[in-house]
Structure formats: C-alpha cells, structure tokens
Amino acid sequence: xKGFKTAxxxxxxxxxxxxxxxxxxxxxxxxxxxxxxxxxxxIGMAIDVTESEKFKASLLELDKSKSEFIATASHQLRSPxxxxxxxxxxxxxxPLVLANPELQKQVESVHESNLKVINLVNNLLDTxxxxxxxxxxxxxxxxxxxxxxxxxxxxxREKMRLDLEVLWNIPDELELKVDQNLFKVxxxxxxxxxxxxxxxxxxxxxxxKEKKNFIEISIANTGKSIVKDEQAHIFEKFYRGxxxxxxxxxxxxxxxxxxxxxxxxx
Amino acid sequence: MRDVTDELRVKxxxxxxxxxxxxxxxxxxxxxxxxxxDGKFILSEGKKLSLLGLKSx
Numbered sequence: 513x514k515g516f517k518t519a520x521x522x523x524x525x526x527x528x529x530x531x532x533x534x535x536x537x538x539x540x541x542x543x544x545x546x547x548x549x550x551x552x553x554x555i556g557m558a559i560d561v562t563e564s565e566k567f568k569a570s571l572l573e574l575d576k577s578k579s580e581f582i583a584t585a586s587h588q589l590r591s592p593x594x595x596x597x598x599x600x601x602x603x604x605x606x607p608l609v610l611a612n613p614e615l616q617k618q619v620e621s622v623h624e625s626n627l628k629v630i631n632l633v634n635n636l637l638d639t640x641x642x643x644x645x646x647x648x649x650x651x652x653x654x655x656x657x658x659x660x661x662x663x664x665x666x667x668x669r670e671k672m673r674l675d676l677e678v679l680w681n682i683p684d685e686l687e688l689k690v691d692q693n694l695f696k697v698x699x700x701x702x703x704x705x706x707x708x709x710x711x712x713x714x715x716x717x718x719x720x721k722e723k724k725n726f727i728e729i730s731i732a733n734t735g736k737s738i739v740k741d742e743q744a745h746i747f748e749k750f751y752r753g754x755x756x757x758x759x760x761x762x763x764x765x766x767x768x769x770x771x772x773x774x775x776x777x778x
Numbered sequence: 779m780r781d782v783t784d785e786l787r788v789k790x791x792x793x794x795x796x797x798x799x800x801x802x803x804x805x806x807x808x809x810x811x812x813x814x815x816d817g818k819f820i821l822s823e824g825k826k827l828s829l830l831g832l833k834s835x
Contacts, residue, residue: 557811
C-alpha cells in the first residue's frame with residue numbers, strides 16, 4: 513500500500529514483500545502524463561528474490577550463533593583467567609620466587625601473558641555485547657577526574673616500560689552523569705592505546721575541560737600518528753593502522769568498542 | 779479511391795511495436811503490473827505470475 517501511495521505521489525518506491533513463502537522485490541514508479549507530468553497511474557515490477565532472502569536469513573542466523581558463541585566462550589573464560597591472575601600475583605610475592613631471579617622473570621612473563629589474554633577476552637565480550645544489543649545504559653553521577661586517576665593506576669606497568677610521563681591538564685573535580693561501566697571501557701581503551709602506541713621517554717597528555725553543553729576529554733600521546741588517509745577507518749572493527757608493526761599486539765577492537773559505546777551512550 | 783499506403787504502413791509499424799513490447803512483458807521472469815489511481819489493477823503480466831497461481835490479464 514505504501515509503495516502504491518508513494519508512486520502516486522510521484523516518487524519511486526522499493527520494498528521486499530513476502531507473499532506466502534515467496535519473497536518479492538517490488539519497484540513502484542509513477543506513470544506520468546507526458547505533457548502535464550500528472551501522475552495517471554502506477555507501474556510496478558516484482559522480482560522473485562526468495563532464494564537470496566532465504567540465504568540472507570540463514571546468514572543472519574549464523575551470525576547470531578557466532579555472536580552467542582563468542583559471548584558464552586568469553587564469559588566462561590573470564591573466571592578461570594581471573595583465578596590464574598590471582599594465583600600468579602600471589603606467586604609473585606612468594607619468598608621462594610622472590611629468592612630466585614630466573615623464576616621471578618618466568619612468573620612475570622606468564623603474568624603478562626595472562627593479562628593480555630584477559631584483555632583480549634574482555635574485548636571479545638564487549639564486542640559481543642555490541643553485536644547482541646545487550647548493552648544497558650544506567651546513567652548515574654560519577655566524578656570523572658577520580659575515575660581517570662584510578663584508571664591510570666592500572667597502566668603503571670606500561671608507563672614504566674617506556675619511561676613515560678603523564679601530563680594532567682584537568683580541573684580538580686568534574687561530575688558527569690553517565691553509565692559508569694560503559695564509560696570506563698571507553699576511557700580504558702583510549703588510555704590503553706595512548707600507552708601502547710607510544711615511544712620511549714614519551715608522554716601521555718590528559719586534557720579535560722568543561723564546555724557549554726559537553727565535557728571534552730582528550731587522551732593524547734607522543735607515539736607514531738595514524739596515517740591521515742586511514743583516520744576515517746580507525747573506529748572500524750578489526751581495523752589496524754598500516755604503520756602498526758608486529759611488536760604491538762592487538763585485535764583492532766579497542767576503538768571499535770569505544771566508538772560504539774559512545775554512540776550507545778548518546 | 780484513396781491512397782492508403784501510408785496508413786497501412788503506420789498500422790503495420792504499430793502492430794510490430796506492440797508485438798515487440800508484448801513479447802518482452804509476457805516473457806519477463808518477473809511480474810509487471812500497472813494500477814489506476816484508484817488502486818485497480820489495469821495490467822498484470824510476466825512469467826512469475828504463476829508463482830501466485832495467476833495468469834496474465
């Protein structure tokens with residue numbers, strides 16, 4: 513009915529219509545009188561697209577199963593990984609380990625790998641939440657500056673690794689009403705990139721400023737910049753810059769998650 | 779007596795033209811239809827009408 517009405521109003525319209533088990537791709541166009549351009553009827557063409565529609569439906573179904581699998585798998589991996597982390601952190605303080613530099617190095621290395629896997633699993637879980645529309649937005653007042661300072665404590669290791677300096681250009685206090693969990697993921701992913709893609713003796717610059725209708729937060733670094741032509745792609749899933757070398761392990765999911773969460777938060 | 783050569787030629791051309799369009803429309807692997815402004819079907823053609831158990835009108 514909409515197609516007919518739209519065409520009668522002089523516009524072309526296209527729709528997929530299911531009649532019983534058959535799908536039609538239907539085009540409606542106005543028939544116009546040559547001299548006056550008055551619409552005197554509607555002409556339409558229907559093409560049988562049952563095969564491709566069924567194919568599309570099966571792909572969507574597969575995609576859904578894949579997302580569910582990733583969600584379940586990453587969720588199930590989280591608690592054993594947390595257990596391993598806890599155990600390793602306990603080992604790091606064990607007198608036997610502390611007395612043996614070689615063992616200490618090994619434990620440290622396993623701990624680092626464990627953290628990488630935890631990070632990867634978290635990324636997968638965050639991504640699957642975007643896929644399955646399972647994000648929930650529960651805004652409440654948070655103190656951003658405190659949030660940022662706490663967050664940066666988690667990056668001490670990265671900071672030491674490259675001898676980085678963190679420069680704060682921030683007010684003393686600033687409140688924002690936002691979903692704390694989602695916002696934290698966004699800030700974490702941005703901060704992680706700022707630390708990861710940095711250079712020796714570089715800096716991470718945190719800038720927070722209250723504007724008229726919003727709060728500007730910028731987390732900048734002194735690393736290699738993203739190639740200009742590629743900047744439009746950085747929020748795409750699995751996208752990684754062409755100048756990112758093998759030494760930087762990563763999934764290409766961090767900014768994808770951050771931008772999707774921000775969209776979700778509005 | 780009247781010379782109808784031109785008249786016949788035009789008629790033949792029109793018939794050939796109609797035949798050509800009919801051939802296209804009737805054999806299209808689709809449904810081609812036209813509706814009047816009050817929503818009545820004034821034409822429905824094409825091989826795929828059979829999918830709906832219909833025949834060309």
